Amino acid sequence: MKKPVGIIHVKVIRAHKLPKRDLLGTSDPYVQLRLSGEKLPAKRTTVKMNNLNPEWNESFNLTVKDLQSQVLELHVYDWDKFGPHDKLGMQVVPLTLISSHEPKEFILNLVRNQNLNDPHNKKPRGQLTVELSYHPLKEDSHRLSRPLERHESQGIESEVIERPNEEDLNSCQAGLLLVTVQGAEDVEGKRHTNPYALVMFRGEERKTKSVKRSRDPCWNEEFQFVLEEAPLKEEIRIQVMSKRTKFCFRSKESLGYVDINLSDVVFNGHINEKFNLINSRNGVIHVEIRWEMT
Template sequence: MGFFSTILGFCGFGAGISTGLVIGYYLFIYFQPSDVKDPVIRPLAEQDSQSLQQLLPEIPPWVKNPDYDRIDWLNKFLELMWPYLDKAICKTAKNIAKPIIAEQIPKYKIESVEFEELTLGSLPPTFQGMKVFTTEEKELIMEPSLKWAGNPNVTLGVKAFGLKATVQVVDLQIFAQPRITLKPLVPSFPCFAKIFVSLMEKPHVDFGLKLVGADLMSIPGLYRFVQELIKDQVANMYLWPKTLEVEILDPAKAMKKPVGILHVKVIRAMKLRKKDLLGASDPYVKLKITESKAPSKKTTVKHKNLNPEWNEEFSIAIKDPESQALELIVYDWEQVGKHDKMGMNVVPLKELTPDEPNVMTLDLLKNLDKNDSQDDKFRGQLVVELTYKPFKEDDMSKDLDNPLQKAPEGTPPGGGVLVVIVHEAQDVEGKHHTNPYVRVIFKGEERKTKVRN
């Protein structure tokens, strides 16, 4: 009887399930509403106030505010560049975070904190619009509207007391309206010295936090507490008028004008080391001022000579004689391939006596590393004469107030006439040097000399 009752029980269970599914399906079909209609689409002007309030947060700022501009081109750029920006940003974030983590973990008796995974995901942020302000100051102010609903994967491995825990941040959402100020604007690339970032309102931050696979944000009350805590902390640090300042250039150095001229006379080199296997070397000297973006100056090439004489003079503008130095590098010229470095040395300008010629015999070094044992080898010597002539205040004011030639009408204050006279060229190098000519470009305007066949 037990066997038969078991068989009948299974049959009854199967029949009951089947009968219930059939009845449920027909009840579902029977109770479907038969008067289904397409939703009524009404113009925006006919919407009630409540519906409009629900729609407003989703409408881009450039629709609601005429002072916002569309920047779809930027969103397209981010979409194409995001795979590369993702890797670059994550690499930078790791480099910044590692020393900070190493400094903080001893306070909490944690053995180590390491990134197991760090990616910003496949979804780039989008800019809903951009507002640009113009002021009388040397600055550029921008206010983009940023929204990022991304799928990043940030996984940290934390070791403490012999145990390891994995913390993962997923499903990040950030809605923010930052104010980005570039100032002061300077005549040196990238044309601004500092970046100031502040928030015009509290940002919206939402994310998931998993510990050993369990979602901590599902704990009642914790999600709201963490979200409000992050909003308050970020607002306390960066809510306008508080700012995050990132220095790009030293404004004092970027705006500095020349305060003097360094006259350099490269006289000779002595006992240079042979670089070529066959024959002597072909030396020349390259001169450059440190902390300056001006192009280097070069002497002529002295072919097959280990004791060359140049007696060539150069003039270089100096902005900060206390910190700048003259860098002299001797190269072996090669017709094909990279020019070999024969030796170098550096002369700090603060060691020069102003307005007095300083004749120096410099030992050539491999580099400026004092711990490099190869610097003990003798590489030859370079003889130069240096004369630093600082500008006098009277001369500087005189030059500004009394230009050499009267400027034409419409010239801005402090402007003048730039006169360029091309005299000659010597030892021209390059692929197309048989018929040379000179191009002079100033503020987009170009002039050419005659071709010399």
């Protein structure tokens, strides 16, 4: 898995002279956007009903893993209540064309596809205006001061990290929160033990794979949250769940959870700890969290 190197800020501003797809001579457009090579679900704007010249002014953040090879893919669709949504046009922007920190406006002529020899691409499909800027992540300056230690007070392992100075902390703004759920130990359900982990933060919920019939599951899965400001006064909840392989009444049950204060993560830049699970007899979960600023 490639390490993130930066964040692309995308502002979808407007479209102009989009094709007509509906029976009433108009369209209900929305824009879908993603970076090439990314497995995460695409982001999308709201739908503008009955509008061939829609204004969105909606902003999105995308995590960059390879600035030289990735491109921003923008697809404009006509929303339909029934059936598949019609494609109005698309365009791509190589990330190498995007300026660092300073927003740059692009007016893109929409095409049917990326095949330069396709005669359908000669047909006008309207224009899409976006504003783009690239924000590289700062190099990790929070080096470990010594190897993994055991905290006697809690009986858990954690890496001891050299703290940044107060000026660096106050300058924390946008950045990337990287949460890696390594695994768990001694988790056990009353009816079944097929554990998976839920990562819950700011109304979003991410889920690891399920490990069948295991009290010591190993996931090693990373989840990314692009934030406009440092989560200094926030918590993230990680809950271990179990689910029966076949549908039945009470098919899910909680095996324990932990709420992690993120101020320590922002201040240290990185934690790697084993936490005792609440509402679990002996359960422990191993989590690594990094905060990388732009």
